[in-house]
Amino acid sequence: xxxxxxxxxxxxxxxxxxxxxxxxxxxxxxxxxxxxxxxxxxxxxxxxxxxxxxxxxxxxxxxxxxxxxxxxxxxxxxxxxxxxxxxxxxxxxxxxxxxxxxxxxxxxxxxxxxxxxxxxxxxxxxxxxxxxxxxxxxxxxxxxxxxxxxxxxxxxxxxxxxxxxxxxxxxxxxxxxxxxxxxxxxxxxxxxxxxxxxxxxxxxxxxxxxxxxxxxxxxxxxxxxxxxxxxxxxxxxxxxxxxxxxxxxxxxxxxxxxxxxxxxxxxxxxxxxxxxxxxxxxxxxxxxxxxxxxxxxxxxxxxxxxxxxxxxxxxxxxxxxxxxxxxxxxxxxxxxxxxxxxxxxxxxxxxxxxxxxxxxxxxxxxxxxxxxxxxxxxxxxxxxxxxxxxxxxxxxxxxxxxxxxxxxxx
Numbered sequence: 001x002x003x004x005x006x007x008x009x010x011x012x013x014x015x016x017x018x019x020x021x022x023x024x025x026x027x028x029x030x031x032x033x034x035x036x037x038x039x040x041x042x043x044x045x046x047x048x049x050x051x052x053x054x055x056x057x058x059x060x061x062x063x064x065x066x067x068x069x070x071x072x073x074x075x076x077x078x079x080x081x082x083x084x085x086x087x088x089x090x091x092x093x094x095x096x097x098x099x100x101x102x103x104x105x106x107x108x109x110x111x112x113x114x115x116x117x118x119x120x121x122x123x124x125x126x127x128x129x130x131x132x133x134x135x136x137x138x139x140x141x142x143x144x145x146x147x148x149x150x151x152x153x154x155x156x157x158x159x160x161x162x163x164x165x166x167x168x169x170x171x172x173x174x175x176x177x178x179x180x181x182x183x184x185x186x187x188x189x190x191x192x193x194x195x196x197x198x199x200x201x202x203x204x205x206x207x208x209x210x211x212x213x214x215x216x217x218x219x220x221x222x223x224x225x226x227x228x229x230x231x232x233x234x235x236x237x238x239x240x241x242x243x244x245x246x247x248x249x250x251x252x253x254x255x256x257x258x259x260x261x262x263x264x265x266x267x268x269x270x271x272x273x274x275x276x277x278x279x280x281x282x283x284x285x286x287x288x289x290x291x292x293x294x295x296x297x298x299x300x301x302x303x304x305x306x307x308x309x310x311x312x313x314x315x316x317x318x319x320x321x322x323x324x325x326x327x328x329x330x331x332x333x334x335x336x337x338x339x340x341x342x343x344x345x346x347x348x349x350x351x352x353x354x355x356x357x358x359x360x361x362x363x364x365x366x367x368x369x370x371x372x373x374x375x376x377x378x379x380x381x382x383x384x385x386x387x388x389x390x391x392x393x394x395x396x397x398x399x400x401x402x403x404x405x406x407x408x409x410x
Contacts, residue, residue: 148161178232
């Protein structure tokens with residue numbers, strides 16, 4: 001028989017030390033010294049646990065004792081134990097369901113009984129379920145909105161504008177609580193700002209060079225509207241995708257745009273030509289100005305030099321009038337006859353004054369034949385007087401020349 005077999009005693013129990021249990025109490029009361037010093041019996045422990053569960057559930061097994069208490073006490077205690085256990089389990093489930101995780105790109109808006117409480121940051125968070133309502137808002141994602149509208153310009157023309165806006169959430173609480181539909185609010189604000197700006201601009205500016213100004217004006221006005229609405233939205237960019245005239249007149253407006261482009265191209269060519277020719281003309285004008293200034297300075301300097309020379313001659317003339325008169329006469333005659341290629345000869349008092357072209361006679365041999373006619377046509381009388389004139393002494397020549405020059409000058 002096994003050592004722990006029921007009904008056979010515990011004679012072979014290795015922990016009992018050879019002792020025996022006393023009594024036949026099914027409630028598990030130990031004897032005086034039969035099980036001292038050893039672990040409890042496994043079957044007995046399972047029976048006790050089963051009895052406790054039955055007592056909590058209100059069941060009663062047999063008519064024996066259960067821990068020395070009466071039947072009335074077990075009923076009253078089991079009536080409160082089951083609801084308490086259920087309450088503990090419900091509280092544990094409620095507390096465990098309050099944990100949640102906030103992503104890095106999100107913020108949590110906490111509402112306690114419908115009233116704003118706080119904004120939770122990324123990480124593991126806990127809020128009491130059924131009391132707090134946590135709504136997640138992505139604050140890093142860039143949202144986009146596109147609209148295509150036909151509207152009236154300042155010059156009473158209809159233009160079709162396609163515009164797109166990019167924005168993100170800057171204040172999660174205002175974004176969730178201040179307006180019912182933030183997307184509808186920004187659509188209405190974008191439409192209002194676009195119509196206001198287009199209504200104050202001419203159509204030709206919208207279709208051509210005014211698109212950048214149009215986009216910046218719409219962006220500033222739209223952000224002002226969003227701040228006044230306090231919707232917690234920060235505008236990122238505004239892009240004017242396209243601007244066009246209505247379909248029936250789009251061909252005519254294309255012709256107008258091409259004509260304006262040609263006009264602007266012609267203006268640019270004229271400006272380029274002006275930029276090329278004006279500096280050249282300015283350079284020529286500056287050169288003429290500088291030449292005139294140089295001529296003026298040279299004339300003034302020459303006049304000043306002549307005046308100084310005249311003053312110096314005047315002082316000398318005042319000291320010796322006859323000498324200076326003779327000297328000035330000789331210098332004047334030298335200046336006059338020094339520039340002419342002719343040679344003057346005085347053949348006598350009664351003879352006419354003849355001239356001899358010595359520059360041609362003294363030319364190269366190649367030109368002798370060409371000038372031969374002139375040499376032969378000379379007066380023989382002049383040719384006969386040449387040797388006698390050349391053989392005279394130098395003193396007589398100087399005196400005769402001076403006399404002839406003086407006579408001729410006088």
